[in-house]
Amino acid sequence: MTGFPRPWTDGRWRRVSLRTRVELALAATAVLVPLVLSVTVWTVVTGYVVGQRERAALAQAESNVTVVGSALERPEPSVPDVLEGLPRATDTAILLRHRGEWYGTSLATDPEALPSAFLDVVTSGTAASQRVELGDGPVLLVGLPVGGMTYIQVFPLVELDETHRTLSAALLGLSTAAAAAGVLLGRVAGRRALAPLTPVIEATRSIAAGNLTTRLDAAGDPDLDEVARAFNSTAERLQQRVAEDERFAGDVSHEMRTTLMAMLNAFELVESGPALPRRSQEPFALLGRELRRFSVMVEELLEISRAGDGDGELVLEQVVIGELVAAAADRTAGRPVTHVSPRVERRRMRVDKRRIVRAVTNLVHNAEIHGSGVVQVAVEPYAQGVRIFVDDAGPGVPPDRRERIFQRFATDTPGGVGLGLSIVARHVSQHGGAVWVGDRPGGGARFVVELPGEGS
């Protein structure tokens, strides 16, 4: 037996249903794509904003350095005044090392608080910039050497930091929303993607239930139509196979029946003739019993093969149902065994006479052979039809076998082919009725045939 190839799955994953897997895959995609996008956007945007900010800071620092340089060339310069006069945003601070001493704007940071490595680099005469965390938050330090002095400007990055946070929050929110939408979409899409499988499942169930004529309609989708074609051709082959088997059984039974007919008729001719010698009587009776039993088997096989033989349709006619059941049951039992409730004595129903007679005959025969004899056949009202009870005196049918005995070849009893009750089930269900077996009050089995009649 081959299963669907699923190389992407391992054992445990396999236990998860296909629909769940499709949903999960779509949901995972829906989570990952916005996440990657968000991270990319965040990186690009923040890189750009920080770069801008650094370039602006550097430009301002460089222009200030030029101003400071020319101001300090004047005689007797006041370094704090020069610094205060420089154009700057109020929240930036400037530090200047002039002749070994640190000067700063009013909000200047203590140079001691700056990273010593940064100070070393700048004081040694190299321009440098660094982002550091100071007491008030992140800052950008820009250090420029200018004619023996060291110029350091501190740009607070709190604002930038807030922009980052807002951006992150926005991206996170969007990613979450997109992921949630993706999961939802995954569920819907998973369901929709697998929706075309529903008719396939239903059709398979229908075939399994024995409706071999079930076929799938083309869905108009190339992929799905391929599935439908494969399904239909399998069903076709199965149906052909079953029909061939039934035809074969029919042909064989038909041949056997002719032979049997000759044998039975010859037997009856001898039987109705002068008495046989004593010692021949017992084997002759045995021969007759076995011939009749064999004939029942062949008839049952033929009955089964009929379904595939164009004989599946009902031939309905009006009958007095109680009389029909009584006639069939009493004839089979060879004695009066039927009680028809006075309430349905004249009830007429449209039934296929042959099939109902066959069903009753088989049930009574079953009671006679396997149920130690029929006790009573009762016909009671039910809906617009009747219920037929066939009670026997046997050991009853154990609960675990009560369904199975109505299937073909389900006999455990020697001498039975196991077709009789399956034929009953088929004929009764063709009338829209049901048959089951339970316990007879007082012991034995009770077979019940329910024929609801028209309009039910």
Next chain:
Amino acid sequence: MGAMNRRVLLIDDDPRIRQVLGLALRGEGYTVDVAETAAAGLATLEDNPPDVVLLDVMLPDEDGFSVCRRIRSRSHVPVIMVTARTDSHDVVAGLESGADDYVSKPLMAKELSARIRALLRRAGPRQDETETFTVGELTIRLREAEVLRDGIPLSLTHTEFKLLAELAREQGGVCSRETLLQRVWGYDYFGDSRIVDVHVSRLRAKVERDPSHPRHVVTVRGHGYRLVP
């Protein structure tokens, strides 16, 4: 009516069936002619006119339905069609081709001779029964087994006449299909009521002026048939 001097023509290609039914029917006192083909059967029909014909549906040279139509075109002899199974098509086709009754295989001689006896039973008047019924323009004479319409005899088969006689006996009352099966064909509960329906339509074709709007042989839905003047 005894089987003595009654002639049965058995047309069947299976030698086993011819032999065993021949044995059984001869055992009951019938004279049995056998034929294994349609052609031989039709020839025997001419040479030794039988009282009843047993005709198999499957014959090597011609199918039983058309043989039955040919028999009908030249004789009113009762025909019992032998079908391999109770296939609806076979049964209806057999009856429509003019058969009086049908039996399904396996054929048991006892059942078969019961069917033959029923078909050969005459529809004469019973004790203290009126011999003639008049229904509109129809006159049914039981003793002579004849039906006249406006004084002119109609050509009915034995079975058609029995059916009309049974309906006439009810004097306008409804006759169910079961009752007709029992009285005309001798069936108990297991007869096929399509036999009745097919014969009723054949009867209408002969006795009604407009068979598609029957005035005398009237259907009573869900119950059966009745004869009205």
